[in-house]
Amino acid sequence: MDIKIAQAMLPHNDAAESLAFYRDTLGFEVRNDVEYNGMHWITVGPPNQPDTAIVLYPPEADPGVTEDERRTIAEMMAKGTYASINLATPDVDAAFERLQAGSSGEVVQEPTDQPYGVRDCAFRDPAGNLLRIQQVN
């Protein structure tokens, strides 16, 4: 078996805002932007990791999601309890400085040494998703 992680999905509620955050603040490249009925599926990823991407998707688009569920998802995104992803970088402090200076995105946690041996920091993307960035050498 040779299976890799190709794409992970993160919801957005404003395609332009999320795109700007991942491209301009995080420095990801935009690999695809699919539009359908005014909704956007945007594939972004780090330039040094061409095989792995995040797809920013509109959660309301799934026809199998009921109106109640749609509302719940929107509420969970707004209150910051819906989706998250862990990223990694060789220098978490430098990444933190860069991200903090960026226009969009909110700081959740300064770089901190966790007792389980990881140094990480945390941000929100404009849709309320939690991004933890951990140090890897």
Added chain:
Amino acid sequence: MPSRAAADQHLRDLALLRRVRDRIDREYAQPLDVEALGRAVGMSAGHLSRQFKAAYGEPPYNYLMTRRIERAMALLRRGDLSVTEVCFEVGFSSLGTFSSRFAQLVGMPPSVYREQAAGDMRGVAPCVAKRATKPIRNREAPAATRA
């Protein structure tokens, strides 16, 4: 069925509450000032507390206490800090308050926890460790009610 405008306003309010919660997470070691937290998002202290509880199942004060104890558990697991050092590090100004709050949430005094837990979560993915070791109050919180 709420109107579209009311639903949008509700989502904006929730996003403000998220900011407050993230700020508590970030500044957990500072004294809690619900007035100031509310002012930053244009809410009165009372309104903020009620809305926060409706969204997250507990008022800001309880959330802060849970957050402090969570961080204290993490620091105690490290094993190189004393209970007193941890107490002040996470923002408590009294060892007595810290110890009783800790025992309430964790089920044992911080000194016993420190002895037992050293090294337990080593090697576990950070986000899993964070959830698995989160103090219990969140799980006890009643389901959020909505206005």
